[in-house]
Amino acid sequence: MGANEVVELLAAPFSMGAGAVIAVYVAQWVLSRLAAGGDGYTRKKGENLATKEDLADAVKQLKEFESARTEVAHNDWIAREWKTVRARNLEVFAARLQENYEQAQAFCTSCMSGxxxxxxxxxxxxxxxxxxQRLYYxxxxxxxxxxLDKCARVKACSSRYGRAVADAPAEPTEASDGRLGEAGELMxxxxxxxRDASDAAIAKxxxxxxxxxxVDSLDKQRDTSAD
Incomplete structure (x- = not known):
């Protein structure tokens, strides 16, 4: 309250008295301080709330980052383990390829003897x-x-040739020779x-x-080092 306001109160028709004027002034001053304090409290509370929200958002982002990093690490581990298992079974797989090929050849050899x-x-x-193959390759x-299709075909054609040999008469005829020759060519x-299918599979x-x-990367590194 300013000086002019005090004068006006003292000059009012229904004078409040000096004590009342001072009381009014003090009350207004207290209310203004309370209002200022309330504004400061509200502002401080708002700042604290914003800080808390920022912290919660930062924690959320950190958790998302950790989750993504864990997932990447897990996927990397799976990829390494998958590569290791595939490499470990290469020799067994190659042996199984050779086994099927040799068994077809052995079947053919047996049929050729009748x-x-x-x-x-x-x-x-x-x-x-x-x-x-289905598990690892x-x-x-x-x-x-x-x-496998060619193995089956060799066995089928060899069986036909073997039966032709077994059924050939003691005295060969033109017909029996024809059947034997045709079966032999198919075999x-x-x-x-x-053989071509086996070579292609081994190349793959x-x-x-x-x-x-x-191996190719190592060869390139060795060539680069040599240069």
């Missing part, structure tokens, strides 16, 4: 090869499928196709092996 094995297929070796599915064609496996062991 002895047709009672069991034309070796489901155990086939299943073992297919299981390894999905990129070799086509190569394995072709190889030899099947054997050639099997060799490429995969170089990728798993990063």
């Amino acid at each position: 002895v047709v094995p009672q069991r034309a297929s070796n489901s155990g070796a086939e299943v073992a090869l297919q299981s390894l 999905p990129e070799l599915e086509a190569s394995v499928a072709v190889l 030899l064609d099947a054997v050639g196709e099997l 496996l060799t490429t995969l092996t170089r990728q798993l062991f990063a």
Whole structure:
């Protein structure tokens, strides 16, 4: 309250008296201080609330970051373990490839002598090869499928040739020679196709092996060092 306001109160028709004027002034001063204090309290409370929200947001971001980092680390661990398992089974897989090839060749050799094995297929070796391929080497599915198909064809053609040999008369005829010759040609064609399929599968496996062991990268590093 200013001086003019005090004068006006003293000059009022219904004078309040000096004591009343002072009381009014003090009351207004106290109320103004309380109001100022209230504004400061509200402002301080707002600042604290904003700080708390910022802290909560920072904690949330930190948790998201940790979750993402954990996921990346887990995925990296899975990738390393997957690569290790694939590398560890390469030798077994190659052995299964060779096993199926050799068994088809052995079946063919037996039929050429006129002895047709009672069991034309070796489901155990086939299943073992297919299981390894499906578990660890999905990129070799086509190569394995072709190889097994050619193995089956060699056995079928060899069986036909073996029966022709077994059924050939003691005195060969033009008809029996024709059947034997036709069966022999089919068998030899099947054997050639099997050899090509085996070579293709081994080439694919060799490429995969170089990728798993990063052989090409090592070669480049060695060449760079030599330069």
